Structures are given as C-alpha cells and as structure tokens.
Amino acid sequence: MTAPAALVFDVFGTVVDWRSSVIAEGTARGARLGLTVDWAAFADDWRAGYPRAMDEVRRGVLPWTNIDGLHRRILDRLLAERGIVLDEAEAAEFNRVWHRLDPWPDSVDGLTRLKAKFPIATLSNGHVRLLVDMARHAGLPWDAIFSAELFGHYKPDPETYLGACRLLDLPPEQVLMVAAHPSDLRGARAAGLRTVYVPRPLERGPGGPMEPWTEGEFDVVATDFVDLARRLGA
Amino acid sequence: MTAPAALVFDVFGTVVDWRSSVIAEGTARGARLGLTVDWAAFADDWRAGYPRAMDEVRRGVLPWTNIDGLHRRILDRLLAERGIVLDEAEAAEFNRVWHRLDPWPDSVDGLTRLKAKFPIATLSNGHVRLLVDMARHAGLPWDAIFSAELFGHYKPDPETYLGACRLLDLPPEQVLMVAAHPSDLRGARAAGLRTVYVPRPLERGPGGPMEPWTEGEFDVVATDFVDLARRLGA
Numbered sequence: 001m002t003a004p005a006a007l008v009f010d011v012f013g014t015v016v017d018w019r020s021s022v023i024a025e026g027t028a029r030g031a032r033l034g035l036t037v038d039w040a041a042f043a044d045d046w047r048a049g050y051p052r053a054m055d056e057v058r059r060g061v062l063p064w065t066n067i068d069g070l071h072r073r074i075l076d077r078l079l080a081e082r083g084i085v086l087d088e089a090e091a092a093e094f095n096r097v098w099h100r101l102d103p104w105p106d107s108v109d110g111l112t113r114l115k116a117k118f119p120i121a122t123l124s125n126g127h128v129r130l131l132v133d134m135a136r137h138a139g140l141p142w143d144a145i146f147s148a149e150l151f152g153h154y155k156p157d158p159e160t161y162l163g164a165c166r167l168l169d170l171p172p173e174q175v176l177m178v179a180a181h182p183s184d185l186r187g188a189r190a191a192g193l194r195t196v197y198v199p200r201p202l203e204r205g206p207g208g209p210m211e212p213w214t215e216g217e218f219d220v221v222a223t224d225f226v227d228l229a230r231r232l233g234a
Numbered sequence: 235m236t237a238p239a240a241l242v243f244d245v246f247g248t249v250v251d252w253r254s255s256v257i258a259e260g261t262a263r264g265a266r267l268g269l270t271v272d273w274a275a276f277a278d279d280w281r282a283g284y285p286r287a288m289d290e291v292r293r294g295v296l297p298w299t300n301i302d303g304l305h306r307r308i309l310d311r312l313l314a315e316r317g318i319v320l321d322e323a324e325a326a327e328f329n330r331v332w333h334r335l336d337p338w339p340d341s342v343d344g345l346t347r348l349k350a351k352f353p354i355a356t357l358s359n360g361h362v363r364l365l366v367d368m369a370r371h372a373g374l375p376w377d378a379i380f381s382a383e384l385f386g387h388y389k390p391d392p393e394t395y396l397g398a399c400r401l402l403d404l405p406p407e408q409v410l411m412v413a414a415h416p417s418d419l420r421g422a423r424a425a426g427l428r429t430v431y432v433p434r435p436l437e438r439g440p441g442g443p444m445e446p447w448t449e450g451e452f453d454v455v456a457t458d459f460v461d462l463a464r465r466l467g468a
Contacts, residue, residue, distance in 0.1 A: 068403075119366055129403040132353055132377050143366050144379045149401070167383070169302075169363040 008123035010179035016101035049074035066127040099133035110225020117234035156187025182213040242357035244413035250335035283308035300361040333367035344459020351468035390421025416447040
C-alpha cells in the first residue's frame with residue numbers, strides 16, 4: 001500500500017469504550033439516586049437504539065437531529081420502560097455521558113504517534129460539540145473534528161466520507177478510514193477511501209457480538225492504534 | 235463580564251505573523267532562484283489583494299473560491315507585474331507559504347493556557363486544510379477548526395459567526411471572538427458574540443498601519459494571548 005496522506009477515524013467503539021463508560025457513570029449515578037438497574041443491559045439498549053434512530057434521519061422519517069437529541073429520545077424510552085423517573089437536569093446530564101467517554105488503552109498513544117506523521121481527524125456521526133467535549137475529556141489529539149453534522153448526512157451516506165476528503169483537500173484514495181465496524185468501512189470503500197479495520201472485541205462486552213467480515217475485505221487490519229502506527233511507519 | 239463558554243479566534247495576523255513568515259520564505263526562495271525582490275513589499279501586496287478577492291466572492295463576482303485559489307490569483311498577478319517567471323511546481327509551493335505561517339511569540343503559550351479552561355477554535359477565512367496544516371506547523375492546540383469554508387460565507391458575513399456558535403452548541407453571547415482587527419470584531423458583535431481585541435502592532439511591520447477603533451467598543455482589550463488568559467482566570 002502507498003502511504004496515505006491523512007487518516008479519519010470512527011469514534012464510538014473505535015476510539016472510545018462507550019459501554020464501560022456508560023456502565024461506570026450509570027452505576028455511580030444509580031448508587032447516588034438509590035436506583036437498582038442492570039447498567040450493562042441499559043448501556044447495550046441505549047446503544048442499540050442509536051442506529052435505528054439515525055436510520056430514521058437518513059430515511060427522512062425524522063428531520064435532522066443531532067446525537068444528543070437521538071440519545072435523549074432513546075434514554076427517555078429506556079427510563080420509562082424501567083419505571084425510572086429522573087428530573088430534567090439529571091436526565092440532561094446523564095444524556096451527556098456520551099460526551100465523556102473514556103478511550104481504549106491504546107487510543108491516545110496510537111493517535112499521538114500517528115499525528116506525528118499524518119493529519120488525523122474524526123469522522124463520526126457524533127456532532128461537533130460532543131466530539132470536542134470528548135477530545136478534551138479523553139485527551140484525543142485530533143487535528144480536526146469532522147462530523148456528520150457538517151454534511152447534513154449520517155454515515156454510511158457517501159456525503160460524509162466525501163465531505164471529509166473535500167475538507168482535507170485530498171482525493172479519496174489518499175485517505176484512510178479507520179473503524180471497528182465493517183459496515184462503516186464498506187461505506188468508506190464505496191466512496192473510494194482506503195480502509196483500516198481495527199477490531200474492538202470488547203466493544204459490546206466480553207464475548208459480545210461483532211459484525212462479520214471477510215479476510216481481504218479491507219486494506220489493513222490492525223490489532224490497535226499502536227499497531228497501526230507501527231504498520232504505517234509512524 | 236461573566237465567564238464565556240468558548241473562544242473563537244481569527245488567525246491571520248491575530249495568531250500568526252503572516253508578514254514575517256512570507257518575507258522569510260520569499261527571501262530564501264529568491265536567494266535560491268537568484269531573484270532580486272523587495273519581499274516586504276511583496277508580502278504587503280499579496281496580503282492587500284486578499285480582502286479585495288474575498289469581497290468579490292462575497293458580492294458574487296467570483297464563485298466560492300478557497301484561500302489557496304484567491305492567494306494564487308494574486309500571486310500570479312504580482313509575479314507578472316514584476317516580470318518574474320516561476321514554474322508551476324515552484325509557484326504552487328510558494329502559494330502554500332500561507333499554510334506554514336509562524337505564530338506570534340505568545341500564541342502557543344496563551345492558547346495552551348486558555349485551552350485548559352475553555353474550548354478554543356479557529357474562526358478564519360482560511361480553508362480547513364490550510365488551518366490544519368498551519369496548526370501542525372506552528373503547534374497551535376485547537377480543539378476545533380472552524381472556517382468560512384464550512385459555512386460558504388466569508389467573515390464578516392454573519393453566517394460565519396453564527397455557524398461557529400451553532401457548532402459549539404452555544405448562544406452567541408456565551409462565545410468570545412478574539413481578533414486583531416476591529417472590522418472582524420464588529421461583525422462578531424453584530425451577530426451577538428462578545429469581543430476581545432488583541433492589537434498586533436507589528437502585523438504590517440514596524441510603524442505599519444492599524445485599523446482605527448474606539449475605546450469601549452469591545453468587551454476586552456488584551457495585550458496578547460497570555461494577558462487574555464490571565465484576565466479570564468485561565
């Protein structure tokens with residue numbers, strides 16, 4: 001493979017461990033409020049509602065709604081199903097847990113090494129403010145924050161991948177899309193980007209499900225971001 | 235003044251010293267190519283062409299053209315006027331000097347202190363790729379790169395200031411615009427942002443002209459970014 005000119009990264013699950021972060025905050029919040037909740041199941045259900053809600057935006061069933069809005073719709077449903085009542089300030093603050101996700105152990109080191117050689121940017125369905133807050137929380141050294149919000153389309157719509165390439169002033173074949181989700185990488189590949197698959201086997205918890213993929217489907221498969229940096233000579 | 239929730243910065247002249255940077259690169263390039271040129275006058279003329287070219291875009295005389303395109307139009311004219319012939323690769327590379335501008339001595343220290351307390355972002359007429367390259371060159375620790383390119387409007391059009399506030403998910407009155415140019419700050423103020431004037435008396439060289447302004451016109455006047463950090467308790 002010839003050297004890329006820039007790298008763009010999926011964020012939820014690829015750079016940050018949303019599940020452990022949501023469980024930890026739910027557990028602390030529940031203890032403070034005296035709630036008995038299976039926070040692992042709660043985190044999984046919260047995340048599971050998200051692609052469905054985004055698809056409603058992609059199909060035009062919902063108008064453009066940022067991730068805070070989509071997360072809040074799902075949160076309100078999950079709380080109602082469990083008979084939990086939170087006051088507005090508490091619910092709004094819990095909803096913002098998605099701005100405070102912790103990175104995988106290799107993320108900051110790997111990104112820092114990669115940044116020394118290549119421009120690195122997010123390419124996430126999260127909105128810009130969420131991604132800025134998360135970078136500040138987790139110490140993620142992005143050169144730029146690219147988000148579905150800038151393009152008015154959610155991944156895997158091609159407008160997102162091509163929009164990032166346009167802002168980087170690069171043809172798609174010089175841009176590497178890094179993600180833990182084969183479906184995202186297939187969208188990137190269809191738009192002409194090159195692809196790096198970084199499996200995150202713990203994303204949905206130990207033994208949790210992973211999307212199927214085929215050997216040879218992606219340009220690079222790396223075990224984590226430090227491994228990716230090494231493979232790219234960074 | 236109540237504390238702001240985020241700061242956005244003009245870049246050319248406010249964060250980076252475009253004039254010294256263009257003179258230094260012109261001098262080195264001229265020596266290599268055996269050219270005799272007054273590089274200070276060349277830098278001033280190059281910069282002077284830029285507001286005029288942007289105004290042509292703002293008035294619809296030119297279609298949307300990024301700063302590389304505007305700088306190149308001006309460069310070609312300046313070279314022709316001086317009877318200088320550069321080959322295409324040389325001209326293209328010289329045009330990209332605007333991606334490699336050096337910061338004022340206080341910029342990196344001041345921004346680093348401010349970033350510890352507030353989200354900080356560019357709000358520049360430079361395009362995203364130029365601002366990313368400049369941040370990597372100069373070590374500018376931006377949380378986000380906001381550019382006229384994202385909004386399809388150049389400052390001082392209100393779409394630029396309001397677009398940055400929308401991406402920060404903040405009302406304009408919670409956002410501080412920092413600039414060395416009163417005209418830019420007046421545009422920000424008209425859009426509802428609060429304003430910080432940081433005079434850069436050397437922007438157009440020792441004794442060079444500065445835009446007039448009136449005492450009390452802006453919310454804060456700071457001598458440099460370190461002074462601004464101190465005033466904001468950062």
